Amino acid sequence: MRGVDDPHQMTDLPTSLRERLAARFAASRPELVAHTVADEGHTHKVLLRYPDGEAIEVVLMLYPRRATVCISTQAGCAMGCPFCATGQAGFRRQLTAGEVVRQVVVVDAALRSGELGGTDLPAGAPDHVTNVVFMGMGEPLANLEATLATVRWLHxxxxxxxxxxxxxxSTVGLVPGIRRLAELGLPLTLAVSLHAADDRLRDHLVPINRSHPLAELEEAVRDYRETTNRRVTIEWCLIGEVNDSHEQADRLATIARRLRAHVNVIPMNPTPGVQWKEPSRGRTRAFMDRLEERGAAATLRDTRGRDADAACGQLLASYTLGGGSRLPVAVGAAERVETVASP
Ligand code: SF4
Structure with missing residues (x-):
C-alpha cells in the first residue's frame, strides 16, 4: 500500500514479509517528539528523533491547493553560515536516503489521517503533500547521494x-553538486542561497564561497538553467545593516538579470546565539524598491512559522538550547501543541 510508514499496514504484501520489514524498519523509525502550530494552522513544525537520539525538523506549510513539506538532509550542518542557528550548532551526521524519504512519508501520512491539520485544515489546503522543498537543516548537496536518491524516489x-x-x-553553492543535479535531467527548481552579491561579503556570510566563488557559482547556475530549461531562484536572507544596502541590491539585481532568476527576499528571523538582527521595515522596503528599479524580478517572502519558532534550524535550536523547556514535548504521538509564542 502506497504512502504508509508502518509495514504492518502494507496489506498488499504477504504477512511474513510485512513482519520482516517491520523488524528491519523499526531500527530507523523516527519518533515525533514535538509539534508546534503557527499562522492559524497554516504552518506545522515537527521535531523527529531517530533511535540514535539525533533530531531533525520538518516543516509543513499549507496553502490553497498546495501542501509543501520542508525537509532536512543532515543532522546539523557543516557550512557554518554565521547567521544561521543550524550553522551555529555544527554538523553531527548525514541522514540516510531512507531517513530523508521518511520525513515526507511521515508528514504525508499524518496529513492524510488528519493527525496534522485535521478538522482545522485551512480552506482549500490539500490533505496530502504536493510539494517538497529541501530547505530544512543541512546542505542538501553536501549529502549528495542521499539527496539524489530522495529526488529520484519522490519523482x-x-x-x-x-x-x-x-x-x-536549495544550496549555498556547492558547484559539483549543482552539476550532478543537472545530470538528472529533471526540471527541478534549484534555489541558490546567495545572501551576498560580492565575494568579500559572501566569503564571510557563506563560507563555502571561499571554495566556490561567485563567478564559478554563476556559471554552474547558468548551465543548470540551460540544461533543465527551468528558472532558478535566488534566496536572499535579508540581514539588518549587513546585506540590505543599495550597493548589495544593485549587485544582486545584476546577477539575477544575468541568470534570469527570480529573487526571494526573506527578512532574517531573530536567531538565538546570533548577534545580527532582522532589517527595519524601511530598509526592507528600500531594498525591494531598489531591486525593482534595477530590473530584477523579486518577491518579499513572509517568514512562515515566525510565531511558532521562526525559520530553518530554529525549532531544533530552541529545543536544544532551552533544554526542552520552551517546546512542549509530545512523545510518540502527533499531539497538537498550541503555539508556544502566539502573537
Ligand atoms: S544557512 Fe543552510 S547551509 Fe548555511 S549553515 Fe544554515 S543550514 Fe547550513
Whole structure:
C-alpha cells in the first residue's frame, strides 16, 4: 500500500514479509517528539528523533491547493553560515536516503489521517503533500547521494510520484553538486542561497564561497538553467545593516538579470546565539524598491512559522538550547501543541 510508514499496514504484501520489514524498519523509525502550530494552522513544525537520539525538523506549510513539506538532509550542518542557528550548532551526521524519504512519508501520512491539520485544515489546503522543498537543516548537496536518491524516489511513479516541478532543492553553492543535479535531467527548481552579491561579503556570510566563488557559482547556475530549461531562484536572507544596502541590491539585481532568476527576499528571523538582527521595515522596503528599479524580478517572502519558532534550524535550536523547556514535548504521538509564542 502506497504512502504508509508502518509495514504492518502494507496489506498488499504477504504477512511474513510485512513482519520482516517491520523488524528491519523499526531500527530507523523516527519518533515525533514535538509539534508546534503557527499562522492559524497554516504552518506545522515537527521535531523527529531517530533511535540514535539525533533530531531533525520538518516543516509543513499549507496553502490553497498546495501542501509543501520542508525537509532536512543532515543532522546539523557543516557550512557554518554565521547567521544561521543550524550553522551555529555544527554538523553531527548525514541522514540516510531512507531517513530523508521518511520525513515526507511521515508528514504525508499524518496529513492524510488528519493527525496534522485535521478538522482545522485551512480552506482549500490539500490533505496530502504536493510539494517538497529541501530547505530544512543541512546542505542538501553536501549529502549528495542521499539527496539524489530522495529526488529520484519522490519523482518515481512507483515511489511518491511527485511532479519534478513540485520539488525544490536549495544550496549555498556547492558547484559539483549543482552539476550532478543537472545530470538528472529533471526540471527541478534549484534555489541558490546567495545572501551576498560580492565575494568579500559572501566569503564571510557563506563560507563555502571561499571554495566556490561567485563567478564559478554563476556559471554552474547558468548551465543548470540551460540544461533543465527551468528558472532558478535566488534566496536572499535579508540581514539588518549587513546585506540590505543599495550597493548589495544593485549587485544582486545584476546577477539575477544575468541568470534570469527570480529573487526571494526573506527578512532574517531573530536567531538565538546570533548577534545580527532582522532589517527595519524601511530598509526592507528600500531594498525591494531598489531591486525593482534595477530590473530584477523579486518577491518579499513572509517568514512562515515566525510565531511558532521562526525559520530553518530554529525549532531544533530552541529545543536544544532551552533544554526542552520552551517546546512542549509530545512523545510518540502527533499531539497538537498550541503555539508556544502566539502573537
Ligand atoms: S544557512 Fe543552510 S547551509 Fe548555511 S549553515 Fe544554515 S543550514 Fe547550513
Amino acid at each position: 518515481d511513479p512507483d515511489g511518491f510520484n511527485l511532479s519534478a516541478r513540485g520539488i525544490t532543492v
